[in-house]
Amino acid sequence: MTSKGTAARYQAGPPAFDVEAVRADFPILSRQVHGKPLVYLDNAATSQKPAQVIEAVDHYYRHYNANIHRGVHTLSAEATAAYEAARHKVRDFLNAGSDKEIIFVRGATEAINLVAQTFGRSTLKGGDEIIISTMEHHSNIVPWQLLCEQTGAVLRVIPINDKGELIMEAYEKLLSERTRIVSIVHISNALGTVVPVKAVIEKAHQRGAVVLVDGAQAVPHASCDVQALDCDFYVFSSHKLFGPTGVGALYGKQRLLEQMPPYQGGGDMIKMVTFARTEYNDLPYKFEAGTPNIAGAIGLGAALDYVNRIGLAAIAGYEQDLLAYGTAALQEVPGLRLIGTAPDKASILSFVLDGIHPHDIGTILDHEGVAIRTGHHCAMPVMDFFRVPATARASLAFYNTHAEIDTLVRAVFNARKIFAK
Amino acid sequence: MFDLKDLYQEVIVDHNRSPRNFGKLAGADRMLEGFNPLCGDRLTLYLKLADGRIADISFDGTGCAISIASASLMTDAMKGKTTAEAETIFNQFHELVTATRADPDLEKFGKLAALAGVREYPTRVKCATLCWHTLHTALTSDQTTVTTE
Numbered sequence A: 001m002t003s004k005g006t007a008a009r010y011q012a013g014p015p016a017f018d019v020e021a022v023r024a025d026f027p028i029l030s031r032q033v034h035g036k037p038l039v040y041l042d043n044a045a046t047s048q049k050p051a052q053v054i055e056a057v058d059h060y061y062r063h064y065n066a067n068i069h070r071g072v073h074t075l076s077a078e079a080t081a082a083y084e085a086a087r088h089k090v091r092d093f094l095n096a097g098s099d100k101e102i103i104f105v106r107g108a109t110e111a112i113n114l115v116a117q118t119f120g121r122s123t124l125k126g127g128d129e130i131i132i133s134t135m136e137h138h139s140n141i142v143p144w145q146l147l148c149e150q151t152g153a154v155l156r157v158i159p160i161n162d163k164g165e166l167i168m169e170a171y172e173k174l175l176s177e178r179t180r181i182v183s184i185v186h187i188s189n190a191l192g193t194v195v196p197v198k199a200v201i202e203k204a205h206q207r208g209a210v211v212l213v214d215g216a217q218a219v220p221h222a223s224c225d226v227q228a229l230d231c232d233f234y235v236f237s238s239h240k241l242f243g244p245t246g247v248g249a250l251y252g253k254q255r256l257l258e259q260m261p262p263y264q265g266g267g268d269m270i271k272m273v274t275f276a277r278t279e280y281n282d283l284p285y286k287f288e289a290g291t292p293n294i295a296g297a298i299g300l301g302a303a304l305d306y307v308n309r310i311g312l313a314a315i316a317g318y319e320q321d322l323l324a325y326g327t328a329a330l331q332e333v334p335g336l337r338l339i340g341t342a343p344d345k346a347s348i349l350s351f352v353l354d355g356i357h358p359h360d361i362g363t364i365l366d367h368e369g370v371a372i373r374t375g376h377h378c379a380m381p382v383m384d385f386f387r388v389p390a391t392a393r394a395s396l397a398f399y400n401t402h403a404e405i406d407t408l409v410r411a412v413f414n415a416r417k418i419f420a421k
Numbered sequence B: 001m002f003d004l005k006d007l008y009q010e011v012i013v014d015h016n017r018s019p020r021n022f023g024k025l026a027g028a029d030r031m032l033e034g035f036n037p038l039c040g041d042r043l044t045l046y047l048k049l050a051d052g053r054i055a056d057i058s059f060d061g062t063g064c065a066i067s068i069a070s071a072s073l074m075t076d077a078m079k080g081k082t083t084a085e086a087e088t089i090f091n092q093f094h095e096l097v098t099a100t101r102a103d104p105d106l107e108k109f110g111k112l113a114a115l116a117g118v119r120e121y122p123t124r125v126k127c128a129t130l131c132w133h134t135l136h137t138a139l140t141s142d143q144t145t146v147t148t149e
């Protein structure tokens, strides 16, 4: 955790983390951009993939590519086994109670839409309330707005403070017997804030509301245990967790999933179809209509193996050290303001610079090989709250180094020089 | 390889820091907002038209250096032009920054030539053209907002 304020000081951290060894696993990290070594600091948008993941996907396509759950032939059996093994790995990763509680989806966005359109649509009515927070990603805002339009439910928003923390007292005031769903981000992509979701969940449950946790930014940085949290739904995307794009997972409590109507209709989600009547399949298949992203799920399984081998505790320790180092270094830049200074933060550094728009920073950094994200980060209400049109955001992963942070900071100084004409 | 200095020329940096024709225009008879949802750049253009000419023009809003400098340079270049002349300059400028002509004649662009560096930065072309599309729309339709997407 970092100290905050202008006097943030960096003290070299503890972990004997072999960053060079892990970097060797990521082929892309050896490429150059504009003649400079790539410094990839856009991990919150998507992470890079280790060779182990790339090879798992490659191996599937080369050796046992087949559709799942339908062929009696060897390839289909192998593909089915690998796909279901990946589901089991997700279950272990989240410590869910059963494989039936893990639904493969396209990503966090689809998982939230699924819950809104099945659980939400079938249980909410006019006047019911849904609570989200100011720091949600658009994917945890718009599906609920759609649901509100469809059902007459009302969306309520928990405010944040100047550091980018949830204001818990305000949340408690918003909760009432009308609250049906609380959908809350675990770690903010725009600010890095770690939200105390356990407390959020407890309070919601006292009112009988159901809680969805958006773990898209949390799973790459911290282990999470859905049973210990007691959340009702948990969602994440594979691509931010060193796995392939186009796949992700929805965890849901079995009791809820069983009550929910299906999301889409098609093959695989049925037991029996006649024109008079269709019988839906059991969990988790009821929610997996059509041929899923088989290669993606297998790649996600490989990514989980990879992360487990390094260990999320070691990853978190190393990243917190990088974050402290980066926070202190960026604060040395005159005119730089960090956006998001919660004491409990993941390795995300959002900032603005006096007199230089984030997009210009982005272009100048790109010339030094440094990839960051600039813009509103799909969190426009956060930008409005801090009264900035956009921020520059460096988001760190465990394969980033202290030297890369130095390159980032040098490039930011260079931006100031260019604009100081 | 391109040099960053070709993009962030002195003229650009200067027009970003002290944009010309910045602020609302009293008595404007045309006002149009341009928005780039991708990056949040938001400019409003104010126009006074008389006898088929742009008698006066100004803008305000927020954006990156490229979009602010472009709006500043554009408003300077457009003052006193007929709407037909404005359309011609719009088309030429569009060609200049989207690199549809390999070897642009920079001379004829005057100060606007400072924006030619944008052609090497495909991700930034929309920043440079936001105000231009807004002007084009203001002169050719009665829409009230323009977006780049």
Ligand SMILES: Cc1ncc(COP(=O)(O)O)c(C=O)c1O
Residues within 6 Å of the ligand: A044, A045, A106, A107, A108, A109, A110, A137, A139, A140, A185, A187, A188, A189, A214, A216, A217, A237, A239, A378
């Ligand atoms: C906090 C958060 N939630 C949800 C999402 C959506 O993830 P995806 O686009 O992979 O569905 C993102 C992605 O940026 C995110 O950062």
